[in-house]
Amino acid sequence: MEMAKNRNIQNIIPLGAAGTGGRDRAAKFWEEMNKDKINQNSLEFVRSSIFVLCLDENNDxxxxxxxxxxxxxMEILYGFGPKNNGINRWFDSTIQLIVSKNGCCGTCIEHSIAEGIVHIKMTEEAMRYANNNFDLINKQQNQNFENNLSIIEPKPLSWVVSEKANLLLEEQIVEFEKLTNDLQLNLLQFKEFGKIAIKGxxxxxxGFMQLCMQLAHFKLHGYLVNSYESATMRRFRFGRVDNIRAATPEALNWVKAMCNQNEGKNLNGNGIDNHLCALEVLSREEFGLENLPEIFRDEIWKEMIRFPLSTSQVSTSPEFINCYLYYGPVVNDGYGCAYNIQLNNLIFAISTWKSDKRTNGISFRLNLIESLKEMKELLEFNE
Structure with missing residues (x-):
């Protein structure tokens, strides 16, 4: 901490911004940086780390x-942009631990290595271990700190940034600020019922949550929407996810939608998304964009793989309350809606782009509340 306080502010290079904008630009930046051996060594040091610890200023x-x-x-996801804590990040790291002076803490994860639920379960195990062994860990840390005070010395990394690399970094910062200013979060903590009541x-x-989001969208926009919900494929070797599609004809029928049998088929490896997407990728590599098979040039296919409602259930264990996952929409006119099904309450993290007037996070939140109450009334009436 003292080393960080005493650093030369004028000599700080905001390298954390490299991963904040477009991926093509980020690749060009590191291609330029890797021309220097010093940068290669420093980058390898970061890449080989287990995680990155980000110590943030207050966001109060x-x-x-x-x-x-x-x-x-918002603090944990993007640090409120480059003018605040946003470039105190390394977004290419699989795991970032974010800790703010005001006590805000959480993890920011890079998705390509594993699904969110894997990170959540790992984090829960670490928290559970720390909570159960707090006194012992505290005692051991104090002893180790006193015994090894002279050898505890963080290593500052050296970087050589060319003019070309610096220009790319500045462009990333501009794009990052535009993105962070545009992203809106509307959180819903619904406390009237939760998992226990729904199962009752x-x-x-x-299924209840998926139908609720479809109903809220229908109330707001007047139509069902193509949606994405990850279906875990971890029962298979190297399995990741497929997609559960909630916008089916049956979704218009309350009972059928809540008991949708397609979910079981997708979980068993019989979904269509992974299969067709793999065929499209192979076709692109084999034939190029101009000579794709007709199915992949059809407007229906293009709309089919477009998800205005991107959802994800990442529920935490009962002892970890008031936790939620948050990410942005995957299309301009869409909603991101991660949700946590807790025993006696429900949490929705609704994200939208402010610049797209076709969506409204505040209205979607209000319609979610109305839909939850109406569905509760319907199910209790049928008991």
Missing amino acids: NINNDLNQMEKDG WGVSPD
């Missing part, structure tokens, strides 16, 4: 229109 006075849980989510009504909690 930023965007007072948000409640504290919303502030914490005899329906699948996840």
